[in-house]
Amino acid sequence: MKKLFAFFVFAAFLFASCAGSSSKSNEEKAEDAIEAAEEKVEEAAEELEDAYQDAYDATEEAVEEVVE
Numbered sequence: 001m002k003k004l005f006a007f008f009v010f011a012a013f014l015f016a017s018c019a020g021s022s023s024k025s026n027e028e029k030a031e032d033a034i035e036a037a038e039e040k041v042e043e044a045a046e047e048l049e050d051a052y053q054d055a056y057d058a059t060e061e062a063v064e065e066v067v068e
Contacts, residue, residue: 005044012040 013033 005041008040008044009037012037 013036015036
C-alpha cells in the first residue's frame with residue numbers, strides 16, 4: 001500500500017510539472033504540483049477505503065456462511 005501511495009504522489013508531481021506552462025513561475029508550478037498531488041492522494045485514499053470495506057464485507061459474509 002505504501003508503494004502505491006508513493007507511486008500516486010510521484011505521478012501527480014510528474015504530471016503536474018509536465019502540464020505546466022513555461023510562462024508560470026516556479027512558485028506557481030510548485031503550487032499546482034502540490035494541488036495535483038493532494039487530489040491524487042485523496043483519490044487513492046478513497047480507493048483504499050473502498051477496497052478495505054469490500055474486503056471487510058466479504059469476510060463478514062464468509063464468516064456468516066460458516067456459522068450457519
